[in-house]
Amino acid sequence: MKRTILHLDLDTFFVSCERLLDSRLNHRPVLIGGTSDRGVVAACSYEARTYGIHSAMPMKLARMLCPDAVVIRGSSGIYSKFSDMVTDIIKERSPLFEKSSIDEFYVDITGMDKFVRSSYMWSQELRQIILKETHLPISFGLSTSKTVSKVGTGEAKPNNHIRIAEGKEMPFLAPLSIKKIPMVGDKTYHKLRSMGIEKIKTVQDMPVELIERVLGKNGTAIWKKAQGIDNTPVIAWHERKSISTERTFEKDTTDVIKLRSILIAMAESLAYQLRNGNKLTACITLKIRYSDFQTYTKQRRVPYTSLDHTIIETVLDLFEKMYDRRVLIRLIGVRLSHLVGGSYQIRLFEDSEKIIRLYQAMDRMRDRYGQHAVKRAVGMEVKSIGGTNPFNGQPTVIPAHRRI
Ligand SMILES: [Mg+2]
Numbered sequence: 001m002k003r004t005i006l007h008l009d010l011d012t013f014f015v016s017c018e019r020l021l022d023s024r025l026n027h028r029p030v031l032i033g034g035t036s037d038r039g040v041v042a043a044c045s046y047e048a049r050t051y052g053i054h055s056a057m058p059m060k061l062a063r064m065l066c067p068d069a070v071v072i073r074g075s076s077g078i079y080s081k082f083s084d085m086v087t088d089i090i091k092e093r094s095p096l097f098e099k100s101s102i103d104e105f106y107v108d109i110t111g112m113d114k115f116v117r118s119s120y121m122w123s124q125e126l127r128q129i130i131l132k133e134t135h136l137p138i139s140f141g142l143s144t145s146k147t148v149s150k151v152g153t154g155e156a157k158p159n160n161h162i163r164i165a166e167g168k169e170m171p172f173l174a175p176l177s178i179k180k181i182p183m184v185g186d187k188t189y190h191k192l193r194s195m196g197i198e199k200i201k202t203v204q205d206m207p208v209e210l211i212e213r214v215l216g217k218n219g220t221a222i223w224k225k226a227q228g229i230d231n232t233p234v235i236a237w238h239e240r241k242s243i244s245t246e247r248t249f250e251k252d253t254t255d256v257i258k259l260r261s262i263l264i265a266m267a268e269s270l271a272y273q274l275r276n277g278n279k280l281t282a283c284i285t286l287k288i289r290y291s292d293f294q295t296y297t298k299q300r301r302v303p304y305t306s307l308d309h310t311i312i313e314t315v316l317d318l319f320e321k322m323y324d325r326r327v328l329i330r331l332i333g334v335r336l337s338h339l340v341g342g343s344y345q346i347r348l349f350e351d352s353e354k355i356i357r358l359y360q361a362m363d364r365m366r367d368r369y370g371q372h373a374v375k376r377a378v379g380m381e382v383k384s385i386g387g388t389n390p391f392n393g394q395p396t397v398i399p400a401h402r403r404i
Contacts, residue, residue, distance in 0.1 A: 002166050004119045004142065005234060006107040007149035008127070010086065011137040011158045013103035014043040017082045018072055020135055029053075029069040031062055042074060046158060077303040080282060085134050093126060098234045101341045102280070102304055106146055108234035120163045127161060143169060145230035151180050169228025174201035181225050188215065188222070200226045243273055244285075246333025252291040254328055263319055266334045267311040274336065275363055280304040281336035284311060286318040289331035298322045304340065307359065311336070 010016065014032045019025045029048035033041045039059035051066040063069065083102045090097050096108040107126075112119045123142050130138050141152020143164040151173065156162040164172045178184055178192050178200055195214060197203060203211060203226035211219040224230065245266050253259065263286075274281060285299035298318050302310060315334055323329075 001110065002144050003108065003110045004112065005144065005146050005149050006109055006119070006123050006126075006140055006142050007146065007153045008090070008105045008107070008130075008138055008140045009150075009153045009157070010103040011139055012043060012045055013082075013136070014074055014079055015045045016136050017079050018074075020082070021078070025070060029066050031059065031066075031069045031071045032074040033059055033071075035059065035071060035073055044069075075303075076305065080303040082134065082136060083304075084282075086130055086136065086138070089130050089133060090126070093129070096234055096236055098236065099340055106149070106234045123163075124161060143228075145169070145228065146232050146234070147182060147225045147230040148172065148228050150182055151176065154180060170204060173226060173228060174199065174204060176200050178203060178222075178226075181222055183218070183222060183225065188218065191215065242335050242337035242339060243270055244333060244335035245270060246287060246331055248289075248331045249329065252328035252330045254326060256323075259323075259329065259332060260316060260319065263315050263332065263334065264312050266332075267315045268308050270334060270336050271306060271308045271311050272363060272366055274306040274339070275359065276367075279339045279341055280306050281311070282338035282340070283336070284314045284318070285335040285337065286315055286322060287331070287333040287335065288319075288322055288329060291328035291330050293330070295331075296322060299335075299337075301338075 015025070015030050018030065018032065025045075027047065028045070029051065030045040031041055031048055031053065032043045033039055033055075037060060041053060041055050041057045041059055041062050043055055044053050044062070048062070048066055048069055051062075051069075053062045053065055053069075059071070063071065079102060086103075087099055087105075090105055090107065094107045094109070095112070098106045100106060107123075109119045109122065112122060116122050120142055123140055127138055127140055130136065137159040139153050139157045139159060140161045141149040141154075141156055141164065142162070143149045143152055144166050148164055148169045152162045152164050155176070173180075176199065178197055179189050181200065184192070191214065192198075192203075197206075203223055206223070208220060208223045211223050213219070215222065247262060247266075281302070282304050283299055283301055285297055287295065287297045289295040298321065300314055300318060302314055305311065319332075
């Protein structure tokens with residue numbers, strides 16, 4: 001049976017959130033991202049795009065191109081809240097949905113036509129509800145696969161929708177640039193361009209072997225997507241993998257210094273895994289099992305993050321709040337859940353760019369020399385709780401407006 005897959009994407013999401021909070025930003029070029037000399041544009045409004053500005057462009061250059069643009073630092077806390085509002089609406093109404101990034105969703109509505117008038121109408125109604133309840137502009141594409149629907153959303157934007165009927169996938173894709181295929185990045189795009197390929201139609205007409213010879217396995221995948229073939233399933237959000245780690249002690253302990261340093265190491269290792277997988281977490285859980293086998297867990301929602309110090313702070317704070325029994329501990333563990341993809345944008349305005357560069361350097365060392373190559377001095381961390389961050393001298397406490 002052919003599937004029916006809906007892809008929803010909030011339009012210029014960060015900008016839309018800022019506009020809800022300050023209507024003076026409406027119809028103006030808005031840039032969100034790092035404000036320092038080495039800052040980068042994380043998101044920009046359509047008005048800014050008419051000046052040739054795009055995300056990932058150096059902020060300095062963007063400001064030169066459009067001196068009248070309003071520049072905003074951005075706040076992951078606010079965006080996370082709006083993202084949750086939209087997620088709740090979709091969750092309540094959808095049979096099976098996947099949250100693929102902070103502002104993007106897939107819903108599998110295969111077979112729905114049997115029960116409601118049509119899946120297209122259902123999708124339009126869902127979009128209207130989101131618009132009415134959140135005032136956030138959102139677009140969607142509806143088709144038989146994730147890829148075609150995602151490309152469809154891109155074509156429908158801004159604030160619109162499209163349906164690609166079964167059998168019409170290839171003619172829909174044909175006139176579009178190969179850049180529109182989700183997995184074609186800059187490098188692949190230039191390679192394909194150097195082969196004289198510009199439109200998806202050219203790939204559709206090519207023998208798969210030819211593109212495979214140039215791009216290897218990637219080439220096969222691109223060729224398939226160009227034909228509108230994509231069987232990737234929608235993975236239910238709650239089933240989406242969380243990452244966790246735990247440790248059982250050989251000898252039960254009440255050594256708080258030791259427990260804290262283990263929790264810090266766990267948080268660091270999980271944060272590294274997140275960044276490596278280009279993911280963010282929005283929920284942190286601490287687990288403690290006492291010597292009498294009583295097990296307790298406590299979890300906390302946080303703004304989407306992949307940074308060590310935010311995760312460490314939360315884990316240690318949960319530990320502080322939970323460990324009041326002063327009883328021997330047998331096991332401790334940390335779990336990160338509510339994972340979504342796309343850490344790049346968020347990290348651009350999360351805390352100082354200096355910290356981000358430090359993490360990147362640390363991660364590169366871990367990539368080269370193994371996960372345990374980089375470790376901070378435990379004393380530094382323990383001292384830093386509620387005090388200052390050892391890397392930038394800034395207070396480690398998350399400001400109230402950025403908490404959820
Ligand atoms: Mg979006």
